[in-house]
Amino acid sequence: MRLAADLPHLVEGGQLRQEMPLLSIQQLQGHRQLCLAHAALGFITMGYAWQGAGRQMSLPRALAVPFCAISELLGMPPILVYADCVLANWKKREPLGCVENLDVLFSFPGGESNKGFFLVSLLVELAAASGIKAIPTIFNAMLHHDLSTLQTALQDVAASLRKMRDVFTLVHKVAMWLFLPSCFGSSWKDNPLMPEGLVYEGVWDHPRQYAGGSAAQSSTIQCFDMLLGIHHDPVDEEYLICMRDYMPAAHRAFIQAVASGPSLRQFVLAAGDTDLTAAFNKCVSSLVALRSYHIEVVVKYITIPAGQYQEEQKGTGGTGFIQFLKAIRDNTQKAHLAD
Numbered sequence: 001m002r003l004a005a006d007l008p009h010l011v012e013g014g015q016l017r018q019e020m021p022l023l024s025i026q027q028l029q030g031h032r033q034l035c036l037a038h039a040a041l042g043f044i045t046m047g048y049a050w051q052g053a054g055r056q057m058s059l060p061r062a063l064a065v066p067f068c069a070i071s072e073l074l075g076m077p078p079i080l081v082y083a084d085c086v087l088a089n090w091k092k093r094e095p096l097g098c099v100e101n102l103d104v105l106f107s108f109p110g111g112e113s114n115k116g117f118f119l120v121s122l123l124v125e126l127a128a129a130s131g132i133k134a135i136p137t138i139f140n141a142m143l144h145h146d147l148s149t150l151q152t153a154l155q156d157v158a159a160s161l162r163k164m165r166d167v168f169t170l171v172h173k174v175a176m177w178l179f180l181p182s183c184f185g186s187s188w189k190d191n192p193l194m195p196e197g198l199v200y201e202g203v204w205d206h207p208r209q210y211a212g213g214s215a216a217q218s219s220t221i222q223c224f225d226m227l228l229g230i231h232h233d234p235v236d237e238e239y240l241i242c243m244r245d246y247m248p249a250a251h252r253a254f255i256q257a258v259a260s261g262p263s264l265r266q267f268v269l270a271a272g273d274t275d276l277t278a279a280f281n282k283c284v285s286s287l288v289a290l291r292s293y294h295i296e297v298v299v300k301y302i303t304i305p306a307g308q309y310q311e312e313q314k315g316t317g318g319t320g321f322i323q324f325l326k327a328i329r330d331n332t333q334k335a336h337l338a339d
């Protein structure tokens with residue numbers, strides 16, 4: 001925890017390559033401590049791998065052994081993921097503080113910019129919570145053919161999606177960066193700088209490849225896609241499904257459960273109820289609005305500055321991302337039901 005909390009300073013001073021003891025994970029108790037340890041080791045690993053100009057092709061035992069053991073327990077890969085940077089990476093500045101009083105536990109050099117990205121994403125996640133909580137209610141209401149409860153729950157989902165978009169606007173208060181923090185998006189998958197991947201010493205004999213962090217690893221929007229029966233072009237869908245491997249295991253299982261449950265779309269179509277159809281369509285249009293706003297943010301803070309600096313326009317996950325994001329938004333739009 002001390003190393004992870006001091007990361008920006010250690011990386012800047014080139015001091016993250018000194019010896020560190022091999023710590024046992026035996027004393028970690030419960031899910032929360034495991035998540036915190038995954039985040040701390042994820043940050044240290046990124047700092048270690050990308051510190052200075054030289055790339056490290058292998059991760060020493062002291063990091064690799066506990067990181068892989070914890071990752072296996074959590075069902076997550078041994079690389080820094082969105083859940084580490086956002087869901088596990090916050091504290092209240094004061095014990096009784098409100099959400100505006102949040103701070104991160106860990107960050108990279110260039111602190112304020114990645115801190116802002118992590119905290120705004122956290123608030124967007126929080127806004128999604130009421131919509132996610134409505135999902136079991138929706139399935140129960142379908143089971144009992146309770147149209148009125150179903151309509152109210154769909155209104156909760158739409159309200160939650162609207163709130164996610166509203167909270168997203170906070171990004172303009174914190175967006176002092178030009179590109180996403182490089183350490184967060186760095187990967188050792190399909191990366192010419194580390195063509196073989198990274199060796200996890202003391203764990204596997206051969207190098208492993210893992211993708212870098214991206215908000216596409218958020219489970220929130222995929223939950224809503226599955227709920228509303230929204231499908232994307234095969235290559236895009238393959239990428240989104242691949243991102244599920246980088247989510248907490250319980251999130252992955254929840255998305256899968258929503259996807260394999262009874263079809264909400266078919267239910268609403270079969271019910272032929274005008275108000276219910278309108279409530280369903282409101283969810284779709286709120287998700288379209290959220291995705292459109294997300295595109296605006298990406299254009300403003302990544303595409304335009306990247307163009308100005310004549311950088312290669314690639315996503316944090318290595319995709320031609322504006323085209324990808326627009327296709328996904330347009331397929332969302334197509335999910336509207338006829339009135």
Ligand code: HEM
Nearest residue numbers: 121124125171214215216218221291298315316317321328
């Ligand atoms: C705050 C600034 C943000 C920026 C600059 C940003 C940037 C990007 C980029 C470049 C992609 C393309 C794919 C990739 O690189 O992996 C992407 C995809 C995605 N982002 Fe963000 N993102 C931001 C915030 C968020 C937040 C807060 C969420 C949701 C909680 C989110 C959810 C997603 C999702 C779900 C995708 C996959 C495409 C989709 O399903 O629409 N992003 N983002």
